[in-house]
Amino acid sequence: MGRLRHLTVRDEHAAVQTRTAATPVTVRPPIAELIRGARAGDPDALGALYEAHGAALFRLAYRLMGSREDAEDVVHDVFVGLPEALGHYEERGNMAGWLRRVAARVALMRLRSHRRQREVALDRVEDAAGLSAVPLVDAASLQEALDTLPGPLRAVVVLNEIEGYTHAEIGELLGISAGASRARLLRALKRLRHALGRED
Amino acid sequence: MSMVLFHPTLGRLKDFAGQALEASKRSRVAGHLAACPKCRGRVGSLAALSNELRSLPVPAPPGGLRLRIANSLHTGTRVASLTTDEPRTRRRVSHLAVAAALIAAIALGARLLEREPHPTGPPHDADWMHTDPLAGLPLWPRVGAAQEANARVVPPKYAVITDLDAGNVIPGSWTYRQQTITDDILTQVSGALRLRIEGGTHLGARVWVVTWGPASDTSWVDSTSLGHADLRLIHHVRRGGRGRLTLVQEFSADSVFEALELTGPRTRSFRGGAALPAPVHVVAYWNALDLGLLAQALPLTPSWRGSTYLVQWVSMDSISPTFLPLDLRVTGSEWVDVPAGRFDCWRLDVQTGGDPLPLRVWISKHRRWLVRTEVRGPDYRVETLLVSGPLGD
Numbered sequence: 001m002g003r004l005r006h007l008t009v010r011d012e013h014a015a016v017q018t019r020t021a022a023t024p025v026t027v028r029p030p031i032a033e034l035i036r037g038a039r040a041g042d043p044d045a046l047g048a049l050y051e052a053h054g055a056a057l058f059r060l061a062y063r064l065m066g067s068r069e070d071a072e073d074v075v076h077d078v079f080v081g082l083p084e085a086l087g088h089y090e091e092r093g094n095m096a097g098w099l100r101r102v103a104a105r106v107a108l109m110r111l112r113s114h115r116r117q118r119e120v121a122l123d124r125v126e127d128a129a130g131l132s133a134v135p136l137v138d139a140a141s142l143q144e145a146l147d148t149l150p151g152p153l154r155a156v157v158v159l160n161e162i163e164g165y166t167h168a169e170i171g172e173l174l175g176i177s178a179g180a181s182r183a184r185l186l187r188a189l190k191r192l193r194h195a196l197g198r199e200d
Numbered sequence: 201m202s203m204v205l206f207h208p209t210l211g212r213l214k215d216f217a218g219q220a221l222e223a224s225k226r227s228r229v230a231g232h233l234a235a236c237p238k239c240r241g242r243v244g245s246l247a248a249l250s251n252e253l254r255s256l257p258v259p260a261p262p263g264g265l266r267l268r269i270a271n272s273l274h275t276g277t278r279v280a281s282l283t284t285d286e287p288r289t290r291r292r293v294s295h296l297a298v299a300a301a302l303i304a305a306i307a308l309g310a311r312l313l314e315r316e317p318h319p320t321g322p323p324h325d326a327d328w329m330h331t332d333p334l335a336g337l338p339l340w341p342r343v344g345a346a347q348e349a350n351a352r353v354v355p356p357k358y359a360v361i362t363d364l365d366a367g368n369v370i371p372g373s374w375t376y377r378q379q380t381i382t383d384d385i386l387t388q389v390s391g392a393l394r395l396r397i398e399g400g401t402h403l404g405a406r407v408w409v410v411t412w413g414p415a416s417d418t419s420w421v422d423s424t425s426l427g428h429a430d431l432r433l434i435h436h437v438r439r440g441g442r443g444r445l446t447l448v449q450e451f452s453a454d455s456v457f458e459a460l461e462l463t464g465p466r467t468r469s470f471r472g473g474a475a476l477p478a479p480v481h482v483v484a485y486w487n488a489l490d491l492g493l494l495a496q497a498l499p500l501t502p503s504w505r506g507s508t509y510l511v512q513w514v515s516m517d518s519i520s521p522t523f524l525p526l527d528l529r530v531t532g533s534e535w536v537d538v539p540a541g542r543f544d545c546w547r548l549d550v551q552t553g554g555d556p557l558p559l560r561v562w563i564s565k566h567r568r569w570l571v572r573t574e575v576r577g578p579d580y581r582v583e584t585l586l587v588s589g590p591l592g593d
Contacts, residue, residue: 041273043270043273043274046269046270046273047266047270050266050269054261054265054266055260055261058258058260058261058265059258062258062259063256063258068259068262071261072261072262072265072268075261075265075269076265076268076269076272079269079273080269080272080273139252139255139256139257142249142252142253142256143256146253146256157253161249161250161253161254162253162254162256182211185214186210186211186214189210189214189246189249190210192249193245193249196249198245198249
C-alpha cells in the first residue's frame with residue numbers, strides 16, 4: 001500500500017485520470033482497492049480517502065454541529081472508525097454519499113448525546129467571511145439565527161436546505177417520518193424568518 | 201386567476217420555491233402568485249433564505265486533523281460504531297398500534313389546517329376557487345366608517361398621475377391566456393380570462409364599466425365603474441367563493457366604503473371605510489387586467505413614469521394596508537408577439553409597495569391595449585397573453 005502515499009483520489013469509479021500536457025498525470029487506485037486497504041486499517045488508504053472526502057465531511061459536520069471543534073471530532077471519529085464501518089459498506093452506489101450519511105449519523109449521535117447549549121460564535125463567520133457569497137452582516141445574522149435553532153430543527157435545515165437531502169432520507173437518518181422532517185423544516189424556517197425579521 | 205383571499209400555506213409556497221410541487225398544484229399556486237404581491241414576496245423570501253443558507257461560510261478543516269486521525273489510528277483508538285443506525289425504527293414499530301390512532305388524528309388536523317388564512321385575508325372558510333354571483337349589499341354606516349384617514353399609506357415613488365385621457369378609452373372585449381413557464385421549459389396554461397370595457401350608468405351617471413373574470417364560466421367576476429369623463433373610481437364589486445363571497449366598495453370624492461359578506465358555515469360580515477390617500481385615480485387592483493382601462497388613458501412616452509394607489513381590503517386594514525402605491529415606469533419600447541398578433545408596445549414596470557417581484561406589462565402604442573403581462577420569479581414566470589381583441593391593432 002505504500003505506493004498509494006502520493007496518490008490523489010478524486011473519482012472513485014476511475015482508476016486513471018490523464019490531465020492536460022501542462023499538468024502532471026495523476027494516477028488513482030481503483031476505489032475497491034482503497035476500500036480493501038481502509039478495511040484493513042491501512043493508513044495510506046485511509047489517508048487517500050481523507051484527501052478525497054475529508055473537506056466535504058468537515059463542512060457537513062460543521063454545519064450540523066455548529067462549531068469547528070465538534071466538526072473536527074466528528075470527522076476524526078468517522079475516519080478512525082472507518083475500518084470497522086467499511087465492514088457494513090456493500091460497495092454499491094456512491095462512496096461519497098455513504099460517507100456523508102455516516103458522518104451525518106455520527107454528528108447527530110453527538111448532538112443527541114451532548115444536548116449542550118451551543119455557543120453563538122459569530123466570530124467564526126468572520127473567520128471564513130472570505131468564502132461567503134452573502135454580505136458579512138447578513139451572514140452573521142443568519143448564522144446566529146441558525147445557531148439558536150434547537151438541534152433537531154437545525155439538523156433538518158442543514159440536511160435539506162444546504163446538503164440537499166430529501167425528507168425521506170432525513171427521516172431515515174433521524175429516525176422520523178418524512179412528514180415529520182418536512183414539518184420540522186417549516187417550523188425551522190418560520191423561526192429563521194422571525195429571527196431575521198422577514199415575517200410578513 | 202385567484203382572488204387574494206385565501207393564500208397558499210408557507211409549506212406550499214416553500215414547495216413551490218423548491219420546485220417540489222406537483223404540476224397541477226404548481227400551476228394553481230403560480231396563478232395565485234400572479235395576483236398576490238404578498239405571496240410573491242414570501243416565495244422570493246424563501247428562495248433567498250435557501251440561497252443564503254447554502255452560501256453561509258464554512259471554514260476549511262484544520263491542517264492538523266489528518267495527523268490527529270493518523271495518530272489515533274496508530275495508537276488503536278476506538279470510537280463508537282459508526283453504523284449503529286435505525287435503533288429508533290425498532291422502538292417505533294413496537295408503538296405502532298398506539299401511534300396509528302394519533303397519526304390519524306394528527307393527519308385529520310393537518311388537513312383541516314392545510315389552508316391557512318393569509319395575513320391579508322379573513323379567517324378560514326370561504327372557498328374562493330368556486331362561485332356564484334350574489335346580489336349587492338347595503339353599505340353603512342358611511343360617514344362614521346371613514347372618519348379617520350389611513351395613517352399607514354406608503355408614499356408613491358413617482359408623481360401622482362393626474363393627466364389621464366378619458367377620450368382615448370375604447371370599449372370592447374379582450375381575451376387573454378394565462379400560463380406559467382417553469383425553468384423556461386415547462387409551460388402550463390392556467391386558463392383564459394376575459395376583459396370587457398363598456399359604457400353604462402351608475403346612479404344615473406355615465407360610467408365606464410370594466411369587467412374581468414374567467415372566459416369560460418362565471419365562477420367569479422370583478423367589476424369596476426369609473427367616471428366616463430374623469431375615470432375616477434366609483435364602484436367596485438367582486439363576487440365569488442361559490443356564492444359565499446361578495447365584496448362591494450363604493451368611492452366618494454375622498455373616501456372608500458366597503459361591505460364584505462362571507463356566507464357558509466361561518467357567516468360573517470365586515471364593514472369599513474377609509475379616507476383616500478389623495479384625490480387621485482385609485483385602482484381597485486387585484487390582477488394585471490385591472491390595468492386594462494388605465495393602459496388606454498395613460499399619457500405614455502419613452503421616459504414616462506407616474507404613480508397612483510391600489511385599493512385592497514378596507515374592512516380588514518388591520519392585517520393589510522388598504523392602500524399601496526402603484527408605481528409605473530416606461531422601461532422600453534419593443535415588438536411583442538402574442539397569440540393575437542404582433543404589436544409595437546411600450547414596456548412598463550409596475551411595482552406595488554415593497555413587492556420584490558414586479559409586474560411587467562406591455563401596452564400597444566397604437567390602441568393602448570394591454571398586450572402582455574409578466575411576473576417573473578426565481579425560476580418561473582407567469583404570463584398573461586392577449587389572444588383576441590375587438591379589432592385588429
